[in-house]
Amino acid sequence: MTEARPAAATRRHDRPQVVLTGLSAVSAYGRGNQALLDGVLAGRPAFAPVTRFDVEDRRVRVGALLPGDPSLVDELLSVVDEACAQAGLSTADRAATRLLLAVHGDPDGSRPRAAGAATPRVPAMRRAPDDAAWQAPSGAGGFAAMVAAKAGLAMRPRTYTSACVAASTAVADAAAMITAGDAERLVVAAGYLVDPDQFALFDAGRALAADGAVRPFSAGRKGLLLGDGVAAVVLESDRAARARKAEVLAAVHGWGRAGDGYHVVQPRPDGAGLARAIGAALDRAGFAPAEIGYVNAHGSGSAASDAGEAAALHRALGGHAARVPISSTKSLHGQALEASPLLELVTTVLTMRAGLLPVNAGFLEPDPGCELRLITGEPLAARPAYALSLNAAFGGANTALVIGV
Amino acid sequence: MSSRTTSPTHAVPGLVELARGSWPESPADAEPPQLAGFVLSSFSPLVAEAARRCLTAAYGQPPADPARGARTAVIISSCSGDATTAAAVARAVAAGQRLGPLLFFQAVPNAVAGYVAARWELGGPVVSLSPDGGADPVPESLAEGLSAASLLIRDGDADEALVIVAEQATDDGGRDRALAVLVRSSDITE
Numbered sequence: 009m010t011e012a013r014p015a016a017a018t019r020r021h022d023r024p025q026v027v028l029t030g031l032s033a034v035s036a037y038g039r040g041n042q043a044l045l046d047g048v049l050a051g052r053p054a055f056a057p058v059t060r061f062d063v064e065d066r067r068v069r070v071g072a073l074l075p076g077d078p079s080l081v082d083e084l085l086s087v088v089d090e091a092c093a094q095a096g097l098s099t100a101d102r103a104a105t106r107l108l109l110a111v112h113g114d115p116d117g118s119r120p121r122a123a124g125a126a127t128p129r130v131p132a133m134r135r136a137p138d139d140a141a142w143q144a145p146s147g148a149g150g151f152a153a154m155v156a157a158k159a160g161l162a163m164r165p166r167t168y169t170s171a172c173v174a175a176s177t178a179v180a181d182a183a184a185m186i187t188a189g190d191a192e193r194l195v196v197a198a199g200y201l202v203d204p205d206q207f208a209l210f211d212a213g214r215a216l217a218a219d220g221a222v223r224p225f226s227a228g229r230k231g232l233l234l235g236d237g238v239a240a241v242v243l244e245s246d247r248a249a250r251a252r253k254a255e256v257l258a259a260v261h262g263w264g265r266a267g268d269g270y271h272v273v274q275p276r277p278d279g280a281g282l283a284r285a286i287g288a289a290l291d292r293a294g295f296a297p298a299e300i301g302y303v304n305a306h307g308s309g310s311a312a313s314d315a316g317e318a319a320a321l322h323r324a325l326g327g328h329a330a331r332v333p334i335s336s337t338k339s340l341h342g343q344a345l346e347a348s349p350l351l352e353l354v355t356t357v358l359t360m361r362a363g364l365l366p367v368n369a370g371f372l373e374p375d376p377g378c379e380l381r382l383i384t385g386e387p388l389a390a391r392p393a394y395a396l397s398l399n400a401a402f403g404g405a406n407t408a409l410v411i412g413v
Numbered sequence: 414m415s416s417r418t419t420s421p422t423h424a425v426p427g428l429v430e431l432a433r434g435s436w437p438e439s440p441a442d443a444e445p446p447q448l449a450g451f452v453l454s455s456f457s458p459l460v461a462e463a464a465r466r467c468l469t470a471a472y473g474q475p476p477a478d479p480a481r482g483a484r485t486a487v488i489i490s491s492c493s494g495d496a497t498t499a500a501a502v503a504r505a506v507a508a509g510q511r512l513g514p515l516l517f518f519q520a521v522p523n524a525v526a527g528y529v530a531a532r533w534e535l536g537g538p539v540v541s542l543s544p545d546g547g548a549d550p551v552p553e554s555l556a557e558g559l560s561a562a563s564l565l566i567r568d569g570d571a572d573e574a575l576v577i578v579a580e581q582a583t584d585d586g587g588r589d590r591a592l593a594v595l596v597r598s599s600d601i602t603e
Binding site for chain 2: 113148153170171185206211267284288401405
């Protein structure tokens with residue numbers, strides 16, 4: 009079925025102020041946007057036994073990983089290059105464009121090691137040097153500075169380490185900077201490659217789905233599974249994009265961030281924090297809930313998190329929450345932690361432009377605590393003009409983005 | 414409100430400092446108080462103690478004034494991040510040792526931000542940043558945190574922001590340091 013497009017005249021802003029002119033992603037489905045789109049629309053989850061490193065002692069041994077031993081630096085540089093090329097940015101444009109990067113606070117440690125190797129860690133930046141003059145930096149900020157320098161982007165990137173909302177917070181901040189006139193154009197990039205340390209932590213925390221599937225909002229859901237995700241987008245002011253005659257691929261109409269103020273790691277059961285983030289995003293867009301035609305949910309597949317998110321959707325969207333098509337693409341490409349929101353944003357834009365909304369894989373049967381219109385079975389043929397992309401994280405951090413194509 | 418006015422917030426136009434707390438404040442500050450649910454590393458206790466000192470200066474005791482707390486962001490800015498937890502996890506995984514579940518929760522800075530937000534009932538955005546530290550990471554992290562606070566406040570998702578800087582010592586002679594400042598827009602007058 010096809011969702012109706014709302015009349016543009018009902019919107020507060022005649023034109024979006026923040027547009028997306030380049031995007032690129034790497035996931036377990038492969039490198040590049042086409043691999044991601046094909047994989048997601050095939051509807052087959054990318055989870056398989058982990059072979060990148062030793063998982064013998066783990067309770068769960070499954071994830072969504074690229075083959076081999078990819079380098080986070082190399083993958084980031086490649087998606088930034090592709091996104092900038094798609095946006096048509098010159099070398100000079102790039103040098104004037106700041107990077108907002110979402111990565112784990114210890115990206116050195118995120119560097120995968122060979123299977124079974126019980127050796128001291130080798131920092132990623134010492135593993136991927138093609139510039140002998142570069143001094144090995146330390147920490148996420150140093151890592152971002154290196155990526156910006158190697159990518160030919162402006163100095164002084166900003167580095168977000170806010171767990172599973174890091175990348176969406178960066179997108180919201182980029183949109184805010186552009187709207188405020190602080191910047192005309194930014195590159196937002198994010199990367200996480202499944203690594204032995206985070207895998208062991210999530211396994212120890214019993215957060216991983218023991219049945220090897222992610223089943224967001226479904227009865228019988230057991231938890232999340234980790235997945236590789238590296239992505240980059242070019243965001244700029246509509247005016248700047250038009251001046252360059254760049255093709256506009258999507259727009260960021262609204263964004264919102266709010267906290268739960270509730271618990272160290274548990275989400276609010278009533279979803280009030282996430283609902284406020286959604287409300288702020290709709291408010292900025294000037295949209296009524298009914299104008300949202302698709303929701304790419306946070307949908308981690310964890311019992312409490314999904315129930316809280318369903319409550320948030322009902323709280324923020326009212327009756328529309330039970331009608332709007334929804335899926336969590338984490339059920340397909342896995343949870344890419346700091347980078348997941350950007351992988352989901354790229355997935356949302358690609359699938360909306362394709363006119364096919366991705367499935368919520370792993371669904372078994374309805375959970376009475378999650379009364380939502382989940383897309384199951386096969387992708388939904390629809391061309392909604394606007395979608396919500398939602399994310400939540402430890403610490404009660406919530407974000408919502410309103411995306412238009 | 415804090416009486417401390419020697420504030421570096423002038424580095425970010427449009428912000429006014431409401432309160433401040435730091436660690437250490439005196440030679441008596443040997444180790445920050447332990448924090449239930451957090452183990453091994455000083456990082457989260459440093460964040461919690463600096464935040465407690467700052468918010469105590471602002472509010473006396475928890476919770477924050479509900480009207481203000483609901484729109485107060487929590488921003489953690491740290492060049493070092495929780496280096497101790499990251500190293501402990503890496504060592505244990507490399508040695509094939511089992512990890513305790515508590516390490517899972519504290520492995521991201523958001524966790525202690527959530528602790529502070531829950532304790533003081535702060536409902537604004539939760540953000541963690543990690544700038545590239547120079548010779549002195551505290552001012553670097555503070556400037557980055559204040560810049561993010563300014564953006565959030567101008568953008569409208571928060572009216573106030575609690576910016577918490579925590580830097581773990583990187584060598585044997587160094588000391589852990591933390592600083593928390595509560596800021597709001599200078600456009601607001603009471």
